[in-house]
Amino acid sequence: MSVLVVTGTGFGVGKTVVAAAVAVLARERGSSVAVVKPAQTGDGHDLDEVIRLSGVATTFELARFAEPLSPAAAARLEGVPPVSLAGAARFVGELAESNRLVVVEGTGGLLVRFDEDGATIADLARLVGAQVLVVTGAGLGALNHAALTLEALANRGLGLAGVVIGRWPGDPGVAERSDVADLEMLAARPLAGVLPEGAGRLGREAFARCAREGIGATLGGSFDPAADARHAELVRRVGITPPSTRTPGPFREGPRRQYG
Structure with a gap:
């Protein structure tokens, strides 16, 4: 059994x-999997999208707030108790006893506040002993947001499961192409995946194929950035240096954990 926390470097990164x-x-490997959303804010329906795309029906939304704010601010505005991340951690731990993989999707970024004491999804990851998968965009501003997120993870002693570009544009510019090597340098490892923009609009069968092709082996897919034609083209066109020969970021290569 394992728990994987999925966080983003910002809103709308995939x-x-x-x-x-x-x-x-x-699910395709026959593993029992559950998906948990500790707090949904605004009019989004993230778990409905997870069910539609993946076919995984074991999902749990622990709290919902009307305003598209941080969970702490939304709860304060509504005059209701905030999310208890300690309670969420206990719930996730119980789920992990009966599921091979529990995926926990955060709200916003790593340090978004869930309560007035400043508890964050990083605290939940620590409480359940989970590694964190960081989803980032590509383009102007992406590197700074990714660097801050990775630094915050490292400073808290949390394990990094990898970095995934969640919305790779169909016609990437030089900023997007250049980000690939720099993201790998920051994470001190190859990208854990690249999903194309619009993947969330696919049907279930097409999405499963997209996931297999766009997610790396440690997460169950076949994406290999070193062999992927897009990656090779980026190296050729931008003239980037492979990350293994560059000064690494806050993380160092360590044992890889297989999920599910």
Whole structure:
């Protein structure tokens, strides 16, 4: 059994689609998988998307707030108790006893506040002993957001499951192409996946194929950035240096954990 926390470097980077991709790959391998959303804010329906894309029906939304704010701010505005991440951690731990993989999708970024004491999804990851999968965009601003997230993970002693680009554009510019090597340098490892923009609009069968092709082996897919034609083209066109020869970021290569 294992728990994987999926967080984003910001809003709209493809976190829900990546969570669904990890879930469908685990389901295809015959693993029991559950997906948990500790707090949904605004009018989004992230778990409905996970169910539609992955076919995984064991999903749990622990709290819902009307306003698209941080869970702490949304609860305060509504005058209701905030999410108890300690309670969420206990619930996730119980789920992990009966499921081979539990995917926990955060709200917003790693340090978004869930209560007035400043508890974050990073605290939940620590409580359940989970590694964290970071979903990022590509393009201007992406590297700074990714660097801050990875630094916060490292400073808290949390394990990094990998970095996935959640929305790779169909016509990437030089900023997007250049980000590949720099993201790998920051994470001190190859990308754990690249999903195309629009993957969330696919049907279930097409999405499963997209997940297999776009997610790396440690998460159950077949994506290999070193062999992928897109990656090779980026190296050729941008003239980037392979990350193994560059100064690494806050993380160092360590044992890889297989999920599901």
